[in-house]
Amino acid sequence: MKRRKLGRSGLEVSAIGLGCMTMTGGYSVSPERREMIALIRKAVELGVTFFDTAEVYGPFLNEELLGEALQPFRGQVVIATKFGFQYDKDGRPSPANGLDSRPEQIRRAVEGSLKRLRVEAIDLLYQHRVDPKVPIEDVAGTVKELIEEGKVKHFGLSEAGPQTLRRAHAECPVSAVQYEYSLWWRKPEAEILPICEELGIGFVPYSPLGKGFLTGAIDESTSFAPSDLRSRIPRFSPEARQTNRALVDLLQRMAEQKGATPAQIALAWLLAQKPWIVPIPGTTKLHRLQENIGAVGLELSAEDLQALEEASTQVVGERYPEELERMTYVEAPPKGGIA
Numbered sequence: 001m002k003r004r005k006l007g008r009s010g011l012e013v014s015a016i017g018l019g020c021m022t023m024t025g026g027y028s029v030s031p032e033r034r035e036m037i038a039l040i041r042k043a044v045e046l047g048v049t050f051f052d053t054a055e056v057y058g059p060f061l062n063e064e065l066l067g068e069a070l071q072p073f074r075g076q077v078v079i080a081t082k083f084g085f086q087y088d089k090d091g092r093p094s095p096a097n098g099l100d101s102r103p104e105q106i107r108r109a110v111e112g113s114l115k116r117l118r119v120e121a122i123d124l125l126y127q128h129r130v131d132p133k134v135p136i137e138d139v140a141g142t143v144k145e146l147i148e149e150g151k152v153k154h155f156g157l158s159e160a161g162p163q164t165l166r167r168a169h170a171e172c173p174v175s176a177v178q179y180e181y182s183l184w185w186r187k188p189e190a191e192i193l194p195i196c197e198e199l200g201i202g203f204v205p206y207s208p209l210g211k212g213f214l215t216g217a218i219d220e221s222t223s224f225a226p227s228d229l230r231s232r233i234p235r236f237s238p239e240a241r242q243t244n245r246a247l248v249d250l251l252q253r254m255a256e257q258k259g260a261t262p263a264q265i266a267l268a269w270l271l272a273q274k275p276w277i278v279p280i281p282g283t284t285k286l287h288r289l290q291e292n293i294g295a296v297g298l299e300l301s302a303e304d305l306q307a308l309e310e311a312s313t314q315v316v317g318e319r320y321p322e323e324l325e326r327m328t329y330v331e332a333p334p335k336g337g338i339a
Contacts, residue, residue: 007196007199016280018280020040039286040065042286056084106146124153125154132333135334137168140169157177158177162192183247187329202276254307263288267281
């Protein structure tokens, strides 16, 4: 497995990471726990050293899963987790005012994550979503204190607005950011990737396979269970899927020419964008894990890259339901008051 450095932070990880959200639900029913532990450990054997989780996945169950699975590999792997949600008395994310990045809540979240992950320090701690009620300076300052206390090693942000990213980095160096990015969704190219290049921040694309669409396994006849997030995403409506098949058809033709798969072509496109980009495709299946890792050695020509870029501009449909999209690219309020 090739390795990459996330910007100028010194944080070195495998060129492909593993997103673990769906191992405790997310798109459908939860897989069997013992099978997921075996899969995570197999990923380590195959050279994966970068694992992504969050306290809200489950909630809490995903961190517990990784804590058990990766305990034998302490010091050999990098675990990224996230804070930023409020929970009700039953431990579920609160739908009323679910975001909470107050300093005291960050500290509570970190203490819980340390226990569940069975580690002494969190390798990479992201703010999961920007809290519009809390200045980013307060968030970054709290994480900076936690780094000084030895409880956190690196600071990250997820789906933050560009100015919030700059302000956070000025308060506490941001090692990596996480945004949705793929041939399916290219918004980060406009402002976020240039900021990362300027400031030396690593970039971690989540949903690098378009929530499964870029694998070629989904078409307009595919049905999703009500519990599956994709059942509520406009981009996964039957009409949008029919139009968006054109991109997948190109991926399949290119894959056939190269003895690869559509997913490998899509991941190779991402890896070709910048040397400090590390995708984290998620899976619950060993053959998909092996397939994703295989993208690391795949080379695309300039003509391949151009053809893929042109096809990706024809994708239609919003990427999230409105209530989730409102939580992305948010700018935090100014220090000393609400914007």
